[in-house]
Amino acid sequence: MNLNRRNFVRLAGGGVVLGATAGLAGCSSELPPEAIAAWNGPAADTADVRRWILSYAILAPHSHNLQSWLVDLRQPGEIMLYCDLTRLLPETDPQSRQIMMSQGTFLELLDLAAKQKGLRADITLFPQGEFGPATLDQRPVARIVLVADAGIKPDPLFADILKRHTNREAYEMREPAAGALQAIAASVAPFPIRTGFVGTSQPDLLQQHRAIAMEAWRIELVTPRTVLESFKVLRVGPREIAEHRDGLTINTPMVRTLTALGLFDRSKAPGPDDTATTGQIKDFNTKIAATPAFFWLVTEGNDRKTQVNAGRAYARAQLAATAQGLAMQPLSQALQEYPEQAKPYADIHALLQAPQPRYTVQMWARLGYAPRVGPSPRRGLQSHLITAA
Numbered sequence: 151m152n153l154n155r156r157n158f159v160r161l162a163g164g165g166v167v168l169g170a171t172a173g174l175a176g177c178s179s180e181l182p183p184e185a186i187a188a189w190n191g192p193a194a195d196t197a198d199v200r201r202w203i204l205s206y207a208i209l210a211p212h213s214h215n216l217q218s219w220l221v222d223l224r225q226p227g228e229i230m231l232y233c234d235l236t237r238l239l240p241e242t243d244p245q246s247r248q249i250m251m252s253q254g255t256f257l258e259l260l261d262l263a264a265k266q267k268g269l270r271a272d273i274t275l276f277p278q279g280e281f282g283p284a285t286l287d288q289r290p291v292a293r294i295v296l297v298a299d300a301g302i303k304p305d306p307l308f309a310d311i312l313k314r315h316t317n318r319e320a321y322e323m324r325e326p327a328a329g330a331l332q333a334i335a336a337s338v339a340p341f342p343i344r345t346g347f348v349g350t351s352q353p354d355l356l357q358q359h360r361a362i363a364m365e366a367w368r369i370e371l372v373t374p375r376t377v378l379e380s381f382k383v384l385r386v387g388p389r390e391i392a393e394h395r396d397g398l399t400i401n402t403p404m405v406r407t408l409t410a411l412g413l414f415d416r417s418k419a420p421g422p423d424d425t426a427t428t429g430q431i432k433d434f435n436t437k438i439a440a441t442p443a444f445f446w447l448v449t450e451g452n453d454r455k456t457q458v459n460a461g462r463a464y465a466r467a468q469l470a471a472t473a474q475g476l477a478m479q480p481l482s483q484a485l486q487e488y489p490e491q492a493k494p495y496a497d498i499h500a501l502l503q504a505p506q507p508r509y510t511v512q513m514w515a516r517l518g519y520a521p522r523v524g525p526s527p528r529r530g531l532q533s534h535l536i537t538a539a
Contacts, residue, residue, distance in 0.1 A: 181401060181527060182392040188528035191312055199267055200229055200296065204533035205531050206311050210465055212256035213248040213482065214239060214383055215526050216398050221254050222290075222536040228533035229294040231256070233286055233535070241379040241487050242370070246286050247457050251512060253291045254461020257380035259326055260294065261462075262469075263306040270299040281454045291458070306468040307337065314469055315525050317477035318437075321518030325349040325442045334445065336471035338463040342450070345467070346502065347517070349443040358501055359444045363516075364435050371427050373490050374419035381416040385527070395527040434485035443517040445478065446469075452510040460512035468515075477520040485511055 192205035200223055208219065218237035231253065240251055243301040257273060264271040271294050326349065335345045348355050349412040370376045383397030387406040391399050400406075408414040420426040447463055449456050464480075471478045484494035496506075504511050 161473075165518050179235045181399065181524065182388045185391050185399075188530050189312055189525045191256050192531075198223070201531060202268075203260055203263040203271075203296075204229070204534070205302050206308075207256045207260035208528055208531055208534060209311055209314075210252070211316060211468065211480075212252040212255065212261045213243060214380065215397055215399075216252075216359045216383065216408075216527055217534070218249060218252065219534050220536055222284065224536070227295065228295075229260075229538075230290050232288070232290050232293040233293065235286060235288065236340050238286070239379060241375045242482075242488060245284055245487050246281075247452070247510075247512075248482060248485075249286070250281075250291075250454055250457035251461030251464065254458040256461075257292060257294075257458065258462035258465035259311060262311065264296055265302050265371055266304050266308050268294045268298065268300070268302050270302050271296055275455050278376040280516050283344075283453070293445075300326055307473065308465060310469045310472040315523050316468075316479055317520050317523050318479050319477075319520055319523060320437050321441055321477060321516065321520045323440050323442050324349075324519060325351065325520070326517055327474070330476055331443075332472045333474055334467050334476075337466040338447070341463040341467075343460060343463045343512075344448040346448070346536065347443060354450075354500075356444070360402070360438050360441065361468045362484050362497050362501065363438050363481050364431075366481070366491060366498075367434050367438075368431055369490050369494065370483045370486075371430060372422040373488075376490075377419040381419070384416060386414070386524040391527055395529045397527075399527060406497070436514070441516045441518060444481075445513075445515050445517045446505045446511060447513040449510050449512050450501060450508060452507070452512075456510075457512065464513045471517065475519065476506070476517060477523075478517050479514050480513060480515045482514075487512055489492075 188205065188208060192202045196202040196205070204221060207216065212218065216237040216239070218234040220231065220232040220234045233249060234254060238246055243249060261271045261273065273294075274293045276289065276291065277293040281287060281289070328345075331347050335347075337343055348359055350356060380398060385391045385397050385399045386409045387401060391401060391484070405414065422428075447460055447467070449460055453504050468478050483491060484498045487495065498514060499506055499509070499511055502511055502514075
């Protein structure tokens with residue numbers, strides 16, 4: 151559930167770069183097959199139904215594509231979900247609110263997959279106690295018991311799990327159909343959450359959304375520590391992408407060549423006036439200026455269970471958007487709780503009539519029609535299993 155960070159590096163090339171990339175016209179930008187193999191779905195003959203179900207859960211959206219899910223299958227008939235505390239975002243998500251939402255997206259896809267097998271997933275959140283508001287710990291996020299239930303019916307949203315991909319490209323300048331918006335809003339009905347949309351029929355309000363998004367993105371790009379947090383999980387080229395199968399990926403020939411030549415130093419943040427920064431701001435602003443609609447989720451309260459359930463609601467909303475032929479991209483920057491984002495954070499809460507501390511804007515996303523994009527890397531189920539005694 152990250153923004154346009156995947157395309158952050160837009161370096162201007164001089165003669166040496168142009169010369170070095172001249173022979174790369176036939177170099178593919180496709181991701182290595184092993185990095186996206188999980189999107190083929192599980193084998194039909196998977197013996198343990200829990201593994202079959204989890205093979206869909208690991209395809210859930212996650213902040214920075216960190217995939218911070220650990221699962222324990224050592225107790226027959228149950229799944230224990232933990233958060234991988236080595237895969238957090240202390241700079242851009244200092245209270246781990248987005249990480250908790252990402253646990254929720256996992257649980258929702260797990261639930262959808264269980265229903266597909268005629269199973270009821272009895273999910274108990276924080277069975278050993280809820281995390282505090284500031285930090286996470288080693289206690290489980292959820293205990294899931296699968297129960298055969300003749301009354302369980304498949305959820306139509308399951309059909310879109312393998313099709314769902316976050317789309318960071320330009321959207322068409324036409325407002326989503328009213329029926330599509332109704333379907334998205336209806337999809338989150340299982341959770342106590344307020345949804346909303348704004349589109350081209352409200353041009354002044356739409357422009358306010360665009361302005362906040364642009365400013366929040368600019369702030370993140372000119373704040374060195376938040377840029378470096380993205381650089382730490384940036385995977386450039388087939389070798390890095392295949393090795394890690396997570397994070398933010400760049401596989402374009404020019405950036406791969408710049409990296410090989412040592413011209414892209416990921417240990418240093420570009421300056422606010424560097425081409426890498428100004429080019430990305432311009433590119434993002436162009437996309438936002440043409441975005442026809444925004445979507446949001448607001449909760450009353452902001453405890454850990456609320457955050458997890460907000461993630462579940464977002465997973466359903468994005469699947470519903472996919473089913474309606476719509477693209478969706480989270481705009482996480484203005485919702486992040488680090489000091490430099492204080493004004494955009496206050497502005498978006500005011501605009502959405504969600505005064506703090508009673509209400510929290512858990513998700514804010516751009517929405518529209520766009521050509522389909524490919525999947526992001528996934529580490530595969532085995533990487534998420536706890537096997538130590």
